[in-house]
Amino acid sequence: MLIFSCTSNPNKSDSIRIRWVHDPETLDPMLLPNQAAFDANNLLNISLLQADVLTKELAPALAEALPAIQLVGDSLMKLGYRIKPAAAWDTGRPVLASDVEFTLKLMFCPGLSNEVARNQYRFIRAVLADARDPRRFALVCQGQAIEYQKASGEFFVLSEAALDPRGQLRRFALADLQNRPAAAPPDSALQALARRYVAATTGHISSQLPGCGPYRLVAWEKDRYLTFQRKPHWWADQLRPVPFVLQARPRLLRYVIIPDAATATLALRRGDLDVYPQMPAHEFARLQASPAARASLSFYSTPSYDVVTAGFNTRHPALADAATRRALSRCFDAAGLLRATQLGAGQRSTGVISPADSLNYNDSLALLPFDPPGAAWLLRQAGWQRAGQADSGWFRSAGLHGGRQQLRLVLRYRADESLFATIALQFQATAAGIGIPVILQPTESGAFTMALRTGDFDMYVRVLKGNPFMFNFTPVLHSSSVGISNSTGFSTPASDRLIEAITTADTRVHRARLLRQFQALMQQEAPLVPLFFLPNRIAADRRLRGLHASSLKPGYSAATLERGPSSSPTP
Amino acid sequence: MAILTFAPLSWAQKLALLWLGLVVLAAGLAPVLPLPYRPGVPDLAHLAQAPFGPGRHWLGTDPQGRDVLSVLVFGARTAMLLTLPAAVMAGLLGAAAGGAAGYWGNTTRLAAPWWLLGVGSTWWALRLPVPLLGLVVAALGLGLTLATRLYRRPVPAWPVPINAVVMGAATTLDTIPRLVLVVALAASTAVSQPVLLALLTLTSWPYPARLVRAQMLRVRALPFIEAARAAGVPAGQIWLRHALPQALQPLRTTLPLSIAGLLALESTLSFLGIGLPPDVASWGRLLATAREEPTAWWIFLFPSILLIISMLSLNALGRQRRILG
Numbered sequence: 096m097l098i099f100s101c102t103s104n105p106n107k108s109d110s111i112r113i114r115w116v117h118d119p120e121t122l123d124p125m126l127l128p129n130q131a132a133f134d135a136n137n138l139l140n141i142s143l144l145q146a147d148v149l150t151k152e153l154a155p156a157l158a159e160a161l162p163a164i165q166l167v168g169d170s171l172m173k174l175g176y177r178i179k180p181a182a183a184w185d186t187g188r189p190v191l192a193s194d195v196e197f198t199l200k201l202m203f204c205p206g207l208s209n210e211v212a213r214n215q216y217r218f219i220r221a222v223l224a225d226a227r228d229p230r231r232f233a234l235v236c237q238g239q240a241i242e243y244q245k246a247s248g249e250f251f252v253l254s255e256a257a258l259d260p261r262g263q264l265r266r267f268a269l270a271d272l273q274n275r276p277a278a279a280p281p282d283s284a285l286q287a288l289a290r291r292y293v294a295a296t297t298g299h300i301s302s303q304l305p306g307c308g309p310y311r312l313v314a315w316e317k318d319r320y321l322t323f324q325r326k327p328h329w330w331a332d333q334l335r336p337v338p339f340v341l342q343a344r345p346r347l348l349r350y351v352i353i354p355d356a357a358t359a360t361l362a363l364r365r366g367d368l369d370v371y372p373q374m375p376a377h378e379f380a381r382l383q384a385s386p387a388a389r390a391s392l393s394f395y396s397t398p399s400y401d402v403v404t405a406g407f408n409t410r411h412p413a414l415a416d417a418a419t420r421r422a423l424s425r426c427f428d429a430a431g432l433l434r435a436t437q438l439g440a441g442q443r444s445t446g447v448i449s450p451a452d453s454l455n456y457n458d459s460l461a462l463l464p465f466d467p468p469g470a471a472w473l474l475r476q477a478g479w480q481r482a483g484q485a486d487s488g489w490f491r492s493a494g495l496h497g498g499r500q501q502l503r504l505v506l507r508y509r510a511d512e513s514l515f516a517t518i519a520l521q522f523q524a525t526a527a528g529i530g531i532p533v534i535l536q537p538t539e540s541g542a543f544t545m546a547l548r549t550g551d552f553d554m555y556v557r558v559l560k561g562n563p564f565m566f567n568f569t570p571v572l573h574s575s576s577v578g579i580s581n582s583t584g585f586s587t588p589a590s591d592r593l594i595e596a597i598t599t600a601d602t603r604v605h606r607a608r609l610l611r612q613f614q615a616l617m618q619q620e621a622p623l624v625p626l627f628f629l630p631n632r633i634a635a636d637r638r639l640r641g642l643h644a645s646s647l648k649p650g651y652s653a654a655t656l657e658r659g660p661s662s663s664p665t666p
Numbered sequence: 667m668a669i670l671t672f673a674p675l676s677w678a679q680k681l682a683l684l685w686l687g688l689v690v691l692a693a694g695l696a697p698v699l700p701l702p703y704r705p706g707v708p709d710l711a712h713l714a715q716a717p718f719g720p721g722r723h724w725l726g727t728d729p730q731g732r733d734v735l736s737v738l739v740f741g742a743r744t745a746m747l748l749t750l751p752a753a754v755m756a757g758l759l760g761a762a763a764g765g766a767a768g769y770w771g772n773t774t775r776l777a778a779p780w781w782l783l784g785v786g787s788t789w790w791a792l793r794l795p796v797p798l799l800g801l802v803v804a805a806l807g808l809g810l811t812l813a814t815r816l817y818r819r820p821v822p823a824w825p826v827p828i829n830a831v832v833m834g835a836a837t838t839l840d841t842i843p844r845l846v847l848v849v850a851l852a853a854s855t856a857v858s859q860p861v862l863l864a865l866l867t868l869t870s871w872p873y874p875a876r877l878v879r880a881q882m883l884r885v886r887a888l889p890f891i892e893a894a895r896a897a898g899v900p901a902g903q904i905w906l907r908h909a910l911p912q913a914l915q916p917l918r919t920t921l922p923l924s925i926a927g928l929l930a931l932e933s934t935l936s937f938l939g940i941g942l943p944p945d946v947a948s949w950g951r952l953l954a955t956a957r958e959e960p961t962a963w964w965i966f967l968f969p970s971i972l973l974i975i976s977m978l979s980l981n982a983l984g985r986q987r988r989i990l991g
Contacts, residue, residue: 357957377714377729377959431710435731513958516944517708517730523945524707535944 110322110347111639111656113370114359116511117540118318118352122303123296124251125202125212128544130560131350134649136251138310138323138348139303143176143195143248145340146562148645148652153245153564156340157182157190157252157307162234162244172239173223174247178230183330184254185305192232193265196222197255200264203272205281206289210579212250214569218598219247221269238599241606245564257305258295259288309343309654323348343654344641354511354540364388369636369658372650375513376438379632392634395644395651396440399631400449400561403514405522405624408553410584412493413500420621422473423504423554426525427518428465429626436514440630446614447559447625448566451646455566455607457614463624471529474502481530488530503532504553507546510537515556518626522554547582555582558629560648566610568594572622585622682979689976693743703733705740705947714959726964728955734968740947741969745976748859748942749928752866756924757917759867760874765910767832767875768882770901775823779814782807832879836872844869845934852940862935862942866928874917874924882913919984926980933973949973 119132124140127133137145144161147154155161162174182190199219202212218236225231236243255262263284295304303312309331310323324347331341351368353359356375360382362368374382379396382388405427407414414420433441442450445460471481479489479502489502506522508515516537523533533554538546546552559571570576573594574586593613600606617623631650635642641655675683692699702722703709708731712720715727717734725734776784782803789800814821839847847869852862885891886909894904933950935942942948949969956966 355957357960375958381961428710435708435710435713510939513729517710517713520706520708520730520732520945521710524704527706537939537944 110349111345111369111653111658112349112351112367113653114362114368114372115321115350115352116354116373117509119321120541120544121296122312123208124253124304125207125209126296127211129540130649134653135312135321135323135350137308138343138654139306139308139312140251140253141182141306141308141341142251143178144245146564146647147340148643148647149339151563151645151647153248154338154340155179155248156338158248162247164244165233166239167235170238171220172236172243174234174236174244176232176234176248177228179334180230181330181333182307184256184307185311185326186256188254188256189230190252190254190307191229192222192224193229194252194255195232196224196269197259197264198250198253200267200269200272201253201258201288201292202250203269203275204264204285204289204292205275205277205279206286207292210576211570214573214576214579215246215567216250217273218243219269220273239601240599241601241603242565242567242598246567249565252307254305254307258291264288309341310348318352320352321350323350339652339655344657345654348653348656356513363392363634363636366391366636369639370642370651370653370656371634372631373629374632374634376436376440376630376632379634380438382634388634391637393637393639393642395631395633395635395642397631397644397646397650398442398449398451399629399646399650400563400648401558401629401631402444402447402449402561403518403626403629404447404557404559405518405626406555406557406583407622407624408550408555408582408584409622410550411553413502414553416477417620418473418477419479419502421619422470422477423526423531424463424621424624425466425470425473426522426529426531427463427624427626428521428525429463430465432518432521433627436517437627437630440632442628444625444628446617447561447568447571447623448610448614449561449563449628451628452563454603455610457611459611460615460618463618465525467525467529474529488532503534505534505536506554506556507536507538507543507552508556509540509543511540518556548579550578550582550584559623562647566606567598568613569598572617583622585620587620590616590620678982679985682982685975685979686983689742689972690746692739693746696739696743699739701733701736701739703736705732705736706945708732714962714965716962717964725968726962728952728965729958729962730955734952734964737947737952738949738968738972741949741952742972744859744942744946744948745929745932748863748866748932749925752863752870752928753921753924755863755867756870756928757874757921760871760876761878761910761914761917763832763836763871764875764878764880765882765905765913767829768879768913769886769905769909770826771829772825772827774826774828774901776826777811777814777821777823779807779810779821781824783811829879832875836875839869839872845931848931848935849938849940852935857940857942859942859946862932866931870924870928874920877916877920878913881916882909885909885912888912921984922980923984926977926984929973929976929980 115131117131119135120128121132122135124136127136141157143156143158144153145156157178159177159179162176165173165175167173178190178192184190199216199222202209202216218238219234220237221235223233223235234247236247309329310325312321313324314322325343325345329343331337334341353362356378359368359371360378363371382392383394407420409415429443433443443462444450445457445462448456450456474489478491480491481489490499493500506519508519519535523535526533547555570580572581572585572590574591577584577586593609593616597606597609597613600609631646633644633651638659640657640659641652643652643655644650709721709727710731712723712727713731714729715721715723717726718724723733727733786800786804786807790797790804794800848865851865891904891909894908936948936950937954939954949972952965952969956962959965
């Protein structure tokens with residue numbers, strides 16, 4: 096509360112104030128470690144295609160239209176794009192195909208933390224510029240997957256002129272950078288570019304990258320607030336009509352970081368906050384029941400693609416086998432947790448695909464039972480033996496090299512989220528009941544991200560955010576992402592093949608069949624335990640218009656918010 | 667020789683003693699008490715349940731579904747197992763340091779081999795650069811000590827500024843508010859119950875050290891100490907057997923106050939979420955969960971009552987006067 100009091104803007108009507116749980120940590124558009132970082136980049140930069148919360152589809156943003164598809168032989172696909180003629184950088188220089196090519200090359204530039212983007216966009220093998228039209232280009236994709244049409248346009252386009260004014264990256268072809276061996280001798284031009292990029296994406300706001308998005312970052316106090324100011328003359332203002340994904344109405348958008356839920360609720364009720372997304376169920380219900388709150392606030396609730404999951408560190412010997420992981424999975428009381436923490440809203444799931452997606456969700460699989468005796472039985476099947484004394488834990492032989500493994504777990508979760516604390520306590524209590532010691536480690540958000548990256552955990556609880564457009568599990572579960580974004584470290588040749596097949600599937604039906612196989616495999620291997628899909632709950636100032644609550648992340652549209660004299664809630 | 671007698675207890679002090687006895691009893695018997703729930707087990711069917719509601723939660727549950735009564739009882743155990751040992755250990759550490767500082771001041775001298783042994787051991791223990799060098803120096807010191815004893819040769823002796831070192835360390839610790847110091851230390855290391863115990867001890871010894879030092883300055887000038895010196899009793903023996911027991915008197919009065927301070931500090935740390943692990947029951951942590959459910963008055967009220975009564979009781983006992991006759 097004190098933090099917020101110090102940061103609140105005295106001119107309340109001028110800005111829209113939105114709550115974030117934690118700091119975005121970095122605004123590097125190729126890193127995007129959390130939802131806050133993604134939301135911030137959505138204001139600063141524009142991608143070729145952006146999610147439209149009205150239609151729940153990807154819509155053209157920088158691009159004039161969805162890409163034209165041209166199949167080449169039986170293994171290549173060309174996606175033809177043209178950038179909107181009005182699109183321009185802050186300097187007035189137009190956004191061109193060369194900027195798109197530069198951005199793609201930057202994803203493979205050595206010396207940058209671009210591993211996630213690398214894995215995500217590796218399928219784009221070349222950019223073919225149109226000699227007659229500098230805004231027109233075609234992306235040559237390896238494979239003919241139906242996802243490519245949308246996935247090819249989801250990255251933020253960066254300015255070549257700002258980062259590489261001398262065009263040093265032009266002498267490298269995209270494929271050269273993609274195929275560049277890790278042990279290749281360092282190139283001074285690439286090193287200089289990497290240094291410039293790092294300098295532009297870290298540190299003070301004055302060094303931020305110039306974007307072609309509608310907002311400029313004008314203030315960033317770490318762990319306190321970020322303020323975005325609308326550019327007075329933004330290129331999309333010239334468009335008639337302005338497409339929904341390019342609308343930018345608030346003059347100032349202020350994201351206030353308030354980790355504590357009760358403090359955020361107080362701020363909302365005091366009028367120091369306009370939008371409170373992802374509100375905990377009990378707070379939401381309490382406010383809805385309050386006549387005073389109902390008079391001043393609007394309440395929105397939609398399903399979401401955010402799934403609460405527990406993950407195992409499969410690199411640890413005790414958790415390397417699927418049988419042990421399956422046994423431990425039975426210690427989560429997902430149904431009880433859903434009832435208790437979401438008041439029955441939300442939905443249980445057999446996998447990371449939402450049950451709302453009837454085509455792709457594998458409804459032939461059974462939901463994971465809460466079954467502590469079954470867990471103990473499965474542990475015995477996995478070779479574990481209970482020590483003589485009841486509270487001594489479980490042990491098993493470590494194999495040929497001798498020694499004994501002990502089943503003793505460290506469970507990490509983000510300290511600012513009481514939902515995770517409840518899940519962790521439930522798991523710990525159940526595990527203790529069958530003799531498994533579990534140490535809980537609530538961890539600060541930034542340290543949690545680092546712990547997941549470095550594998551400093553046995554288990555974790557977190558939310559995985561998804562969408563209905565794409566099913567690329569490479570960053571989360573593929574071997575190429577181990578040590579980067581595959582926190583569990585899980586991969587098998589079969590799962591890798593299946594993930595690759597899903598991303599390159601050429602029809603929806605084929606992809607659905609593969610996705611169902613994938614869900615069955617994941618339930619069998621159990622590197623993750625999907626507990627339930629969260630509902631998206633938002634409480635906002637009743638005078639706000641244009642919130643457009645949606646299942647798509649972040650669950651509302653920040654750029655279309657407007658403060659009116661009075662408003663009625665949009666369902 | 668001084669004789670210690672107790673003044674008769676007032677009604678308030680008797681009540682305080684009774685209350686603290688009850689808390690200690692509950693803490694001691696917590697594992698065997700017939701409580702309907704264990705403190706770390708969430709009841710998912712009854713989150714933030716009001717007292718005497720369904721589910722046999724007589725004092726309600728917290729927002730994680732933990733039984734408030736169980737948390738209070740086991741929280742008393744945590745408080746007792748943490749604050750009482752911390753207060754006693756801080757008292758002992760302070761007594762040893764303050765007693766030595768008061769008795770010897772900066773005048774005592776130590777033979778050079780002992781210096782070498784001390785410096786070398788410290789070097790090695792603190793893992794300063796080239797720790798092996800510390801071991802070599804310590805070994806040299808030990809060798810010289812044995813040699814001088816064997817050959818009975820005089821060796822140079824250097825002064826040991828015990829008083830300056832102890833008071834310097836105490837003053838340094840006193841310059842930083844204790845809460846800030848403990849928070850900073852707790853944030854930089856993984857906090858478990860033993861670590862927190864060590865942190866509380868290491869940040870709480872200066873006050874008893876100052877008290878004992880002041881008392882020792884008076885005691886060392888008393889005639890019976892002079893008599894012991896004249897009789898040729900070794901200095902260490904005089905300090906330990908005759909001077910220190912007298913210098914410890916003030917600690918008996920301040921121990922309850924020290925426990926009260928540590929109880930408040932532990933509760934504050936738990937309230938801030940940087941104290942004990944989340945599965946360890948604590949009154950402060952229970953108070954903190956009231957932020958998640960502001961309408962759940964029972965989460966705030968019951969631990970507050972326990973904390974207030976316990977602190978008042980400890981303060982009442984601390985005010986008990988001793989008469990030196």
